[in-house]
Structures are given as structure tokens and as C-alpha cells.
Amino acid sequence: MSESNVIVSNEPWKKPLPNIDKDNEDFYEGLKKHKFLVWRCKTCGASYWPKAYCINHENESFAANMEWAESSGRGKIFAFNRHHMAFHPGFKDEIPYVYALIELDEGPLVSSTLLGSKLPKDVYDVGQKVEVVYEDHPAEGFTLPRFRIVD
Numbered sequence: 027m028s029e030s031n032v033i034v035s036n037e038p039w040k041k042p043l044p045n046i047d048k049d050n051e052d053f054y055e056g057l058k059k060h061k062f063l064v065w066r067c068k069t070c071g072a073s074y075w076p077k078a079y080c081i082n083h084e085n086e087s088f089a090a091n092m093e094w095a096e097s098s099g100r101g102k103i104f105a106f107n108r109h110h111m112a113f114h115p116g117f118k119d120e121i122p123y124v125y126a127l128i129e130l131d132e133g134p135l136v137s138s139t140l141l142g143s144k145l146p147k148d149v150y151d152v153g154q155k156v157e158v159v160y161e162d163h164p165a166e167g168f169t170l171p172r173f174r175i176v177d
């Protein structure tokens with residue numbers, strides 16, 4: 027993945043902070059290294075995000091059967107919503123913004139806001155291919171995943 031998939035934001039962070047806990051701290055560490063990690067079943071290779079038991083191997087011990095694996099960071103728009111109102115004051119400078127559910131190529135659904143000049147407009151844009159963009163926030167010490175439409 028090219029460095030153009032990384033943007034650095036020096037704007038002071040005004041939105042809710044990411045909820046980092048023991049179940050997702052490795053995911054956020056991966057984002058800082060510009061890797062989008064998902065949970066993978068060692069037995070069948072199925073991918074999950076957030077943390078989940080494999081539906082095919084739910085009797086296996088989680089720790090023995092599931093591991094973090096790097097995803098492609100690519101997927102397609104599964105659903106989206108254009109927001110014209112800010113539900114948190116930190117979003118008000120970005121209105122309207124597009125909140126999307128992304129189906130990763132590996133299977134899991136993740137939600138994020140979209141960026142870039144090309145944004146989905148109507149139902150025909152469902153299924154558009156997207157890729158992750160890593161938004162580094164050096165002052166706050168975290169990286170967030172966002173997505174943009176690829177041609």
C-alpha cells in the first residue's frame with residue numbers, strides 16, 4: 027500500500043476519542059503502523075471484526091484458534107448515509123459527511139466516514155470499491171481508518 031494512503035491531521039481532535047480497550051488495542055496499534063488488522067480463524071481462515079468466535083469453529087478455544095491478521099484494507103460500500111446534521115459538535119465543520127458501512131474483501135463489515143472528492147450519492151453507488159486511508163493524529167497519538175472510493 028502506498029504512502030498516499032496516509033494523511034496526517036494536525037487539527038486538534040474535537041470528536042469523541044476512540045474506545046481503546048484490551049480487545050481492540052492491537053487493532054489500534056496496527057493502524058499506527060498503517061495495517062488494518064482483523065481477527066482470523068486459524069482453522070478455516072474466516073475473518074472477523076470486531077472480535078468474534080469463528081461461526082464454523084465456535085467450540086475451539088478463542089486464544090488457540092483466533093489470531094490477528096492483516097487485511098487488504100480494501101472493500102466495497104455496503105450501505106451509506108449522508109449526514110446533514112452533526113450529532114456531536116466535533117463533526118460540525120465536516121457537514122455534510124458520509125458515514126458508510128464497508129464490506130471488507132475479507133468479509134467483515136466495518137463502519138467509517140468516507141473522504142475524497144468522489145462520494146456516494148444514491149443507491150447505485152452501493153457496491154463501489156473503496157480502500158482504507160490511515161489518518162494519523164500525532165498530537166493525540168492515534169491513527170483512525172477512513173475510506174475513499176477507488177476507480
Ligand SMILES: [Zn+2]
Pocket residue numbers: 067068069070071072080081082083
Ligand atoms: Zn473457522
